[in-house]
Amino acid sequence: MFSTKPLHSFHLSSVANNVAEINSIDDLSCLKELTDSGEYIVIGEGSNTIFVENYMGTIVLNKLVGIELEETKDHFYVSVSSGNNWNDFVVWCLSNKIYGLENLALIPGTVGACPIQNIGAYGVEVKKFIDNVEYYDLESGQICTLDNELCEFGYRDSIFKHDLKFNTFITKVNFKFPKTWQPQVDYAPLNKLTNPSANEIYDKVCEVRALKLPDPKTIGNAGSFFKNPIVSNKKADELIYQYEDLPNYHFNSTSKKLAAGWLIEKAGLKGFSLGNVAVHDKQALVLTNHTGNADGKELIELASYVMKTVHDKFGVSLEPEVRFIGKHGEVKFSELNQNIYG
Structure with a gap:
């Protein structure tokens, strides 16, 4: 058995049956053998993948570069x-x-x-x-x-x-x-930049992310845990009338996109912890393995609590952005409570 802890950025305590690497196109024939002989899952750096249970198959690491x-x-x-x-x-x-x-x-x-x-x-x-x-x-x-x-x-x-x-x-x-480039600075805080170069935009984004997002090498996390929810224009207008500072963006002619991190923070969950997992104290959109000793059960319990609290307060349903891996491969969040709690 192989520990998955160093293979995904949330660093949950779990194991996998086997690990293999794809270093060249020629190695892909081995991948086909794996699919014929048993369960497998392909990951790169594991930044959007969370092993919430011990995985009974083979983890295939993508090492193709160039x-x-x-x-x-x-x-x-x-x-x-x-x-x-x-x-x-x-x-x-x-x-x-x-x-x-x-x-x-x-x-x-x-x-x-x-x-x-x-x-x-x-x-x-x-x-x-x-x-x-x-x-x-x-x-x-x-x-x-x-x-x-x-x-x-x-x-x-x-x-x-x-x-x-x-x-x-x-x-x-x-x-x-x-080759003709136009800067995209509609979103805060980029909208405060004046006629920026591409490098200046890059530097500003790095500055903001470094301030808000924890380094997974220090604190286990998968970046943004939830998608920004899409709601009808009517629902968005109702919430904006009640909460004037609610960040919202045009999505299409009938709906708007809301800021999930804002909703979680306004629901009073920023910095909230549950055992070994927590809502990050600087960016509520991020859940963390803040002690380094979390397991899948704790994470699913925290995510479920966040989703229920936000829905109870705002009537908005959050959906995880990350990919969950259970005993036999990828599993939907809606199935995890049953898988983990039995």
Whole structure:
């Protein structure tokens, strides 16, 4: 058995049956053997994955790295292997004067995870810059390519969470960046910057995240634990009338996006602890393994309490953003109470 504690950033105490690495495309044939012989799950840096129980299968670690650049008169085309660290790639772009991803600074995880989650921050989603995604089809043993539109990107969502969830291994993400760049500074605190450069935006995002978000090497966490909820315009207007300082953003013609961290804080839960887990005292959107000794049962109990408290106060349902792994693979949060408490 292998400890999962160093393999995911929440550092819960749990074990897995086996661990394997994918270091090259050739290793993917071994991955197919794993799928034929038993349970497995693919992770990069484990920043959005939480092992809430002992896992009975094989953890497959994505170690594919490399970056290739081509350019035309109007665009940069960058092909990035899926095991590259995301923030390292953002820094690489800035050093090569390729702009657009600076708002997504310091988001933990690998490049291969970015299309699955359609990562986003400060008014920018990665789908804007993804040209296509290459993946290994476990059924056919072939490398396939999926264009942006076919990825079915949504808010923290994509086809890789649905139809392609169980039979793909993302190998590369191919990006397309226009050489004409406009800063995206609609969201606070970036909206206080005056005619900023991409590097200045990156530095500001890093400054804010460093102040609010705990370093998982010091305090176990998975970054933003909950999605920002989407509610109807009517519901949003009712809450804004009652709470004038409620951060809210246009989502589409019928709905708005609310700030989950604000809701949790206003529900009186900022800094709230339950055994070995806690709501972070600087950013209520983050749950932490604040003693380093937490287990899955404690985390699920805290998350459930936060969700119930927010719903009771505001009538808004929160949904976890993170990925939960149980005994036999990924499990929905709604099933966890039954799985863990019996």
